[in-house]
Amino acid sequence: MGEEAMMHHQDMPLSKAPTMTIDTKAARTNSQASTDVPGSPTHEETDYPTSPRNFQNPFSRAQTSLEMDDYFVGPRDMSKHSKWPMFMRMHGSISPEMILPLLFVAGWSTLITCLSKFVYPLxxxxxxxxxxxxxxxxxxxxxxxxxxxxxxxxxxxxxxxxxxxxxxxxxxxxxxxxxxxxxxxxxxxxxxxxxxxxxxxxxxxxxxxxxxxxxxxxxxxxxxxxxxxxxxxxxxxxxxxxxxxxxxxxxxxxxxxxxxxxxxxxxxxxxxxxxxxxxxxxxxxxxxxxxxxxxxxxxxxxxxxxxxxxxxxxxxxxxxxxxxxxxxxxPVAYSIAISQITWVYIVILPFQLYDYLQWVTIPGTICAAYIILGLLLIGREIxxxxxxxxxxxxxxxxxxxxxxxxxxxxxxxxPKIADFVTHKDNMVLFPISASGYEAWAVRSEKKIRKELKLKMEIGYAARLDLQGDQKGNVKAGDEKV
Incomplete structure (x- = not known):
């Protein structure tokens, strides 16, 4: 019944909206050319004082050059997409802020390890x-x-x-x-x-x-x-x-x-x-x-x-x-206490790891400090x-x-209601019918309500078919495995 109804109501093809292509490169070229030429504005420029040729978008950074600040200073541009794996990304990472602390931790753990190895066990x-x-x-x-x-x-x-x-x-x-x-x-x-x-x-x-x-x-x-x-x-x-x-x-x-x-x-x-x-x-x-x-x-x-x-x-x-x-x-008391406790833990870490790790104490302390300081700095960052x-x-x-x-x-x-309700392209029973408003306006109310009920039944049947297809795909995948 659903398939017959769908075939019955395909009495008018769906119209395709025309596409529009804008040459943004040419537009930018024209914009630059118009701003470089001195003299009085043209008639078009006078009529449209907020034209992009005369008025640069104050919110846009498209015309700025790529500098160091664009990589290390934000906020992050949400429209940009990076294909690098997450663990390899630097933009937005707190790794630069951890360079100096980790160098200190590396020197400290090396000192404690060498003293414990050659001077006195600590x-x-x-x-x-x-x-x-x-x-x-x-x-x-x-x-x-x-x-x-x-x-x-x-x-x-x-x-x-x-x-x-x-x-x-x-x-x-x-x-x-x-x-x-x-x-x-x-x-x-x-x-x-x-x-x-x-x-x-x-x-x-x-x-x-x-x-x-x-x-x-x-x-x-x-x-x-x-x-x-x-x-x-x-x-x-x-x-x-x-x-x-x-x-x-x-x-x-x-x-x-x-x-x-x-x-x-x-x-x-x-x-x-x-x-x-x-x-x-x-x-x-x-x-x-x-x-x-x-x-x-x-x-x-x-x-x-x-x-x-x-x-x-x-x-x-x-x-x-x-x-x-x-x-x-x-509160600053919390911030100070958490920072001090964290650094105390990192400083005494080599003393507690040496008996078990020996020379591995140095990279072990650095890795532990990287994790702990990373969480501390992220909290301060956001x-x-x-x-x-x-x-x-x-x-x-x-x-x-x-x-x-x-x-x-x-x-x-x-907008006025007549501009969009009675429009000829208003397919009131989409997707089961491609007929416009005028085609349904000449039909009885009883016929329209009957088709509304049919629309619900067709939609329900389509959802059941979709669920059946998904279950079939899962079952077929299990059989292959």
Whole structure:
């Protein structure tokens, strides 16, 4: 019955969507050529001031050259794929930070082994190995689980930000009415401004979480340059100028030398004017926009008004939640104690291994230190998920994706039901029928409901057939074995 129904309803072939090929290489060539030619802009450039030829995507790193920072500094580009086996990868590994500690461990274990071999036996009972091993394992487990909890919580907050931003953008664009004539154009431009502020909130929050409190950054200045904010008043060329670290300092940072690490809050300490709270100020402008649209009668439905205010409150919750994660690290007493206990365990390890391993004590101690220090450093690496390390959250990618989502919402005018329900290509009973809306509109309601029931029966039979095929494949594989 299912096969007959499928054949009966194939009365209209499925149309194939045309494909479009874009020569991105040629587009980049044209872009470079247009920017190199001096003179006044062309007519096309004047009509489209945000064309890619005139306006470089501030979120993209496609035009940057490959430097050492691209390999050792993050966050990691989620769009890149590596074919190297996981145990051979260096990008994102904490191995560079373990070079100096492991060299120290190698020298220390060599010293103890040589003294025990040629001078005086220093080997001791391995009782401490068991007792301290349990304590060290407990401390490292607590350190790693706490750090990953903060990492996961930071990702959850950014997911909440994306959800609230998408909902708020949809409320503004779809549910917000537009008046006629010149006022309608003003309403449209106001909507576009509000949507830009939603993206600006995410970008400003990213910079705030990275202790970059100003407004002159490339991906932010164009979105909020027209707003009156404390960050704008405090911004000048020196505050947003990125000073590249020296070679020795960069190497020290890559190797995890604490003396080479810069104070991440140095921009906050050097501020000469009040910095305010830029994301919070942007939310104030968004709330004012909602008040204005409600006052003008452009957002009439109470549920839609509540939805707008609730999503602004949700964005504020993200702001305070991420601030809590950033400014509430693991108590320093825990960090110091766990670090000290770990190093005590590693330092006394050669004494307890020598009687059993002799010269193998040296590589054995190094291997044990690699495992223990690796867990310790991973916990420190992901404790702050909002930084610029390779293993931190890719906030730049998240902001770029949100900007793309908002552009997707605003790319089309509010759809009318007649535009998509009564469309001739609307195959309402897909996949059992390729007939469009017009073919089913002339049939009776009884016939349509009968076909809906048949659709369920065909789907159920198809699932049973699929399960039978899977069981048959498993049985055939067992017989071959």
């Amino acid at each position: 080997g001791t009972s391995n009782l401490l190995l068991t007792v301290l091993g349990f304590v060290v394992g407990l401390g490292l487990s607590f350190r790693s689980s706490t750090a990953y909890e903060r990492y996961a919580e930071g990702r959850k907050y950014w997911t909440q930000l994306t959800l609230s931003a998408q909902c708020l953008a949809r409320v503004f664009w779809v549910h917000g009415a537009e008046r006629e004539g010149e006022e309608g154009k003003q309403d449209l431009l106001a909507k576009m401004t509000a949507l830009n502020l939603i993206v600006a909130f995410a970008v400003s929050l990213k910079h705030r979480l990275r202790f970059e409190p100003y407004s002159g950054y490339d991906d932010l200045a164009g979105l909020i340059g027209h707003l009156d904010t404390f960050a704008k008043e405090a911004t000048n060329k020196e505050t947003v100028l990125h000073q590249k670290s020296g070679t020795l300092k960069s190497i020290g940072e890559y190797l995890g030398v604490s003396f080479a690490e810069s104070n991440p809050r140095k921009l906050l300490k050097k501020a000469n004017k009040p910095l305010g709270n830029l994301p919070l100020e942007i939310l104030t402008y968004l709330a004012s926009y909602v008040d204005e649209t409600i006052g003008n009668g452009l957002l009439k439905v109470p549920m839609q008004q509540t939805l707008a205010y609730n999503n602004i409150a949700a964005l504020n919750d993200v702001l305070t939640g991420t601030d809590r994660i950033l400014n509430t690290p693991l 404790e702050n998920p909002f930084g610029n390390d390779v293993n931190d959250l890719p906030l730049d990618h998240f902001c770029q994706q949100l900007a793309s989502d908002v552009d997707t919402i605003s790319s089309l005018k509010k």
